[in-house]
Amino acid sequence: MQSPERIHPALWRATQLAKGAARTLPTGHAALSAELPDNGWPLGSLVELLTPHPGIGEIRLLRPALAQLETRRPIALVQPPHVPHIASWMSWRLDPRQLLWVAPEKPVDALWASEQILKNASCGALICWLPHVRPESLRRLHLAAQASDLLFIAVRPSRAAQSATPAALRLALAPAPGGLSVHILKRRGPVCDTPLYVGLEPGALIPSSPRHAPLDRRIPALPAAGRHTPALAA
Amino acid sequence: MAALTPAARQAGVTPGMRRAGAAAIAPGVELLPRQAQAEADALQGAALALLQYTPEIALADGDTVLLNVGASLMFFRGPRALSRRVAATLRALDLRVSLGMAPTATGAWLLARRAGRGVPRRTLKLPTLARRLDALPLSLLPQAQGRRNWLDDIGCHTLAHLRALPRAGLQRRSAPDLLQALDAAYGQTPELYRWLEPPNQFSRRIELMDYMEHTDAVLAVAGRLAEQLGGWLTARQLAVRRVVLSMDHERGRHARPPTELEVALAQPIWQASQLLHLLREKLNHFTLEAPVIAVTLHAPDTVEQPAASTTLFPEPGGTAADHARLLDLLVARLGRDRVRHARPTPDHRPEAANAWTDALAAPERPAPLPPLLDRPFWLLEIPQPLKLSGHRPHYGGQALRLKRGPERIESGWWDPALTVRDYFVAEDAAGARYWIYRERDAEDARWFLHGLYA
Numbered sequence: 001m002q003s004p005e006r007i008h009p010a011l012w013r014a015t016q017l018a019k020g021a022a023r024t025l026p027t028g029h030a031a032l033s034a035e036l037p038d039n040g041w042p043l044g045s046l047v048e049l050l051t052p053h054p055g056i057g058e059i060r061l062l063r064p065a066l067a068q069l070e071t072r073r074p075i076a077l078v079q080p081p082h083v084p085h086i087a088s089w090m091s092w093r094l095d096p097r098q099l100l101w102v103a104p105e106k107p108v109d110a111l112w113a114s115e116q117i118l119k120n121a122s123c124g125a126l127i128c129w130l131p132h133v134r135p136e137s138l139r140r141l142h143l144a145a146q147a148s149d150l151l152f153i154a155v156r157p158s159r160a161a162q163s164a165t166p167a168a169l170r171l172a173l174a175p176a177p178g179g180l181s182v183h184i185l186k187r188r189g190p191v192c193d194t195p196l197y198v199g200l201e202p203g204a205l206i207p208s209s210p211r212h213a214p215l216d217r218r219i220p221a222l223p224a225a226g227r228h229t230p231a232l233a234a
Numbered sequence: 235m236a237a238l239t240p241a242a243r244q245a246g247v248t249p250g251m252r253r254a255g256a257a258a259i260a261p262g263v264e265l266l267p268r269q270a271q272a273e274a275d276a277l278q279g280a281a282l283a284l285l286q287y288t289p290e291i292a293l294a295d296g297d298t299v300l301l302n303v304g305a306s307l308m309f310f311r312g313p314r315a316l317s318r319r320v321a322a323t324l325r326a327l328d329l330r331v332s333l334g335m336a337p338t339a340t341g342a343w344l345l346a347r348r349a350g351r352g353v354p355r356r357t358l359k360l361p362t363l364a365r366r367l368d369a370l371p372l373s374l375l376p377q378a379q380g381r382r383n384w385l386d387d388i389g390c391h392t393l394a395h396l397r398a399l400p401r402a403g404l405q406r407r408s409a410p411d412l413l414q415a416l417d418a419a420y421g422q423t424p425e426l427y428r429w430l431e432p433p434n435q436f437s438r439r440i441e442l443m444d445y446m447e448h449t450d451a452v453l454a455v456a457g458r459l460a461e462q463l464g465g466w467l468t469a470r471q472l473a474v475r476r477v478v479l480s481m482d483h484e485r486g487r488h489a490r491p492p493t494e495l496e497v498a499l500a501q502p503i504w505q506a507s508q509l510l511h512l513l514r515e516k517l518n519h520f521t522l523e524a525p526v527i528a529v530t531l532h533a534p535d536t537v538e539q540p541a542a543s544t545t546l547f548p549e550p551g552g553t554a555a556d557h558a559r560l561l562d563l564l565v566a567r568l569g570r571d572r573v574r575h576a577r578p579t580p581d582h583r584p585e586a587a588n589a590w591t592d593a594l595a596a597p598e599r600p601a602p603l604p605p606l607l608d609r610p611f612w613l614l615e616i617p618q619p620l621k622l623s624g625h626r627p628h629y630g631g632q633a634l635r636l637k638r639g640p641e642r643i644e645s646g647w648w649d650p651a652l653t654v655r656d657y658f659v660a661e662d663a664a665g666a667r668y669w670i671y672r673e674r675d676a677e678d679a680r681w682f683l684h685g686l687y688a
Contacts, residue, residue, distance in 0.1 A: 053630075053666075054612060054686060054688065055610070055611075055612050055666060055667075055668070055686025055687060055688050056666045056688070057666075057667075057687065057688060058688055059611045059688040060611070060687070060688065074557065080612075081612065082612035082613060082614055082615070082686065083588060083590075083612070083613045083614070083615055084576075084611060084612070084613070085584070085588055085609055085610060085611055085612065085613040085685060086576045086578045086587070086588050086590075087578065087584065087587060087588065087607060087609045088609040088610055088611045089576075089611070090578070091607050091608070091609055096576040096578060097575070097576065097597065099575070099576045100573070100574070100575065100593065101573075101574040101575075101576075101590060102564060102568070102572065102573050102574075103572050103574065104568050104572055105568075105572070109567065109568055112567065113564055113567075113568065116560065116563055116564065117560065117564075120552070120556060120557070120559070120560040120563075121552060121556075122552040122553075122556040122557040122560055123557075123560075174664070175664045175665040175666035176664075176665045177661070177665040178665070179665075
């Protein structure tokens with residue numbers, strides 16, 4: 001008798017990560033990819049990111065995955081909390097013609113716009129910010145996403161961690177020096193106890209001791225003006 | 235009485251009654267005069283809407299529309315599918331219709347006029363048609379009505395009996411068009427009709443019996459007009475880029491000019507269902523200022539229908555036309571200025587360089603890439619002043635520590651928006667990064683928060 005998880009790719013044991021169920025996009029961060037089922041962001045289903053406040057590094061976390069999408073498929077940003085900065089996008093060497101900013105007045109219009117973008121399936125990725133949303137609306141969006149193959153990310157506030165979600169993957173993000181601390185709350189695999197550290201600055205190291213705050217640039221030891229540098233110490 | 239509602243029928247009125255009789259039997263029933271012009275208009279509209287199935291359409295008397303679908307059967311996947319689609323189109327126009335299909339026009343017309351429910355009205359072969367027509371009563375053939383008495387006397391009640399009579403005798407005793415109609419029905423003589431010519435410009439109007447005060451009712455009427463527009467576009471092989479829905483208000487003392495609602499499209503469309511989708515979104519957010527008595531649809535801006543190009547393997551993400559349809563739909567509901575594309579302008583000031591325009595405007599050439607700058611992804615619309623405490627800026631109750639900087643941006647001396655700023659990247663105790671600046675042209679330095687690193 002075969003072990004049950006080999007019968008169909010949609011089955012997985014509670015102690016193992018699920019494999020082979022959906023198409024995924026590699027995250028670009030090795031530590032995070034190792035912890036996700038199928039080693040990447042799942043396409044065609046709802047992924048929730050919970051942030052305490054905007055601007056801790058959520059877009060930089062997604063940047064390597066967004067860079068892998070085809071340029072001709074747009075990336076839709078629905079109801080972002082602030083104005084997206086094109087210069088930042090261009091400094092990441094990504095095409096600003098891909099961006100589509102949808103800024104509705106009312107939250108119900110944001111849900112409608114997300115649903116239409118999912119049904120149309122011509123965009124490559126959809127990132128929507130939903131501060132207040134009911135579980136049945138989320139479920140509806142999740143069902144609409146399953147008919148398409150785009151990367152669908154919903155960014156919600158951290159207090160939404162207490163309510164249930166139909167998402168297949170749920171990550172809680174918190175700021176950390178030089179990167180993010182990612183706590184995987186829900187995934188198709190074993191429960192993840194400890195948060196991971198994902199470094200977003202180039203050359204960031206895992207902080208070993210929290211007492212010493214790292215600085216980005218080390219100030220070189222220049223001699224004061226008017227003094228000769230001793231030959232031995234140079 | 236020519237037509238009745240079920241409620242009137244229950245009240246005791248029957249078709250064929252005179253006005254006085256109906257008023258005597260059921261005084262509560264409302265009697266409306268018959269308007270021949272409106273009926274002719276409705277028939278013309280139905281013919282226009284059906285032009286999407288075949289270019290050969292003729293109108294005949296007795297409220298009949300004849301469609302020559304011989305060439306369309308294979309394209310629309312068979313006679314049954316075609317009749318279903320024609321019935322659906324006519325239902326969308328709010329018309330009750332009985333449909334007949336036969337190899338000859340007169341035969342199809344007789345089958346359509348046949349009384350009874352569930353009787354077979356569709357046939358594709360001449361022998362079957364002959365069999366079906368044989369069973370029909372003579373009352374269906376208008377050319378035989380002049381000699382009905384005589385025909386009844388000699389025991390001729392159905393078309394089979396009529397065919398069995400000797401031709402020479404029948405020709406001498408009745409009008410020549412009786413034999414012509416009979417031969418045409420059975421397919422023995424060819425039939426000639428003058429096909430309908432679609433007009434050069436599309437501008438159709440529907441007047442209603444009562445006032446409309448709600449946009450849902452306007453949408454129902456606009457749906458009928460959209461079907462007619464779809465048929466006209468297919469017949470002329472055009473696609474429409476701009477559609478104007480004009481709603482007339484009442485005349486008289488409270489007369490006002492008609493309200494116009496324009497729908498502009500990124501991509502030309504020619505199908506009625508897509509247009510209806512967009513009209514529905516637009517009308518949902520539209521408030522009527524006065525009751526509407528008539529609705530007109532104009533299509534002023536038409537282009538050639540683009541040839542559909544298909545690829546062997548469908549690519550994921552659809553075509554550019556799919557994306558244009560998505561943009562049209564979003565703009566129709568949210569408004570043109572809420573769906574935006576990036577249009578960076580070369581300027582040193584960050585808020586001026588970060589320009590966004592509406593998505594339906596024509597795309598421009600991409601700007602050259604700037605040198606690698608370290609910019610935050612979120613830009614605040616209005617920079618937020620920060621409180622100073624102990625010579626350190628504070629945000630959210632936490633002291634910010636400066637990490638990188640200063641970057642001096644001085645620009646815009648030609649504008650009222652002169653900026654002289656020193657930008658820094660600051661970090662708070664948790665590790666989140668902020669883009670803050672200090673204004674240089676003031677006596678005491680004021681700090682502002684301008685961006686968040688996402």
